[in-house]
Amino acid sequence: DAGVIQSPRHEVTEMGQEVTLRCKPISGHDYLFWYRQTMMRGLELLIYFNNNVPIDDSGMPEDRFSAKMPNASFSTLKIQPSEPRDSAVYFCASSLRPREGNQPQHFGDGTRLSIL
Amino acid sequence: SQQGEEDPQALSIQEGENATMNCSYKTSINNLQWYRQNSGRGLVHLILIRSNEREKHSGRLRVTLDTSKKSSSLLITASRAADTASYFCATDLGDYKLSFGAGTTVTVRA
Numbered sequence: 001d002a003g004v005i006q007s008p009r010h011e012v013t014e015m016g017q018e019v020t021l022r023c024k025p026i027s028g029h030d031y032l033f034w035y036r037q038t039m040m041r042g043l044e045l046l047i048y049f050n051n052n053v054p055i056d057d058s059g060m061p062e063d064r065f066s067a068k069m070p071n072a073s074f075s076t077l078k079i080q081p082s083e084p085r086d087s088a089v090y091f092c093a094s095s096l097r098p099r100e101g102n103q104p105q106h107f108g109d110g111t112r113l114s115i116l
Numbered sequence: 117s118q119q120g121e122e123d124p125q126a127l128s129i130q131e132g133e134n135a136t137m138n139c140s141y142k143t144s145i146n147n148l149q150w151y152r153q154n155s156g157r158g159l160v161h162l163i164l165i166r167s168n169e170r171e172k173h174s175g176r177l178r179v180t181l182d183t184s185k186k187s188s189s190l191l192i193t194a195s196r197a198a199d200t201a202s203y204f205c206a207t208d209l210g211d212y213k214l215s216f217g218a219g220t221t222v223t224v225r226a
Contacts (some may be wrong), residue, residue, distance in 0.1 A: 004158070031212065043159075043204070043216040056213065091158055098212055104149060105214065107158030 001064040004108035023092030035091040120217035121203045135192040137204030137220040
């Protein structure tokens, strides 16, 4: 089975540029999560979707960040304009519908983003 | 904000030894999960323990949960070099979200 697929794996861009990160969840998973990982703040949940609908975006740091899920097999996280402090590893994860509490989440290998 | 906090932050052991790490959390939970992260990779789910369970085993992993103390421990027995990774506890707050701790970095020396 293919796991969660993220692209690109690495992105280096200059401050002010638009950055788009992509995620393909595991087929059949109802939930999709975007996280950001930094040394200082650890792993932070940015936003999550249920059946393609954004449920909780309270972790999105600023209006410069936006996320979409146009269909069950694709999601994007966009940063516009990007700033050096956005440098981090961004992870996408997916899971089945929770029943008795949460199901395990399956993570992609992340996008390492560097904003110069 | 992070709900769980792992202890210790880092652990170095000899191959074959056991590794124990702890997780403390602040609020009531539905379940607690442990994940492993190898360098440069995503997190991998290891084990899930529900709030009404006290102990769970999976291969060389043993997890305990003490809801009265709001703490959990992960024991890796007979460690191998491949166990070198960071280990995170994650608490299920009941709203389909997980809150991850800062992690314990485990180094297994050959």
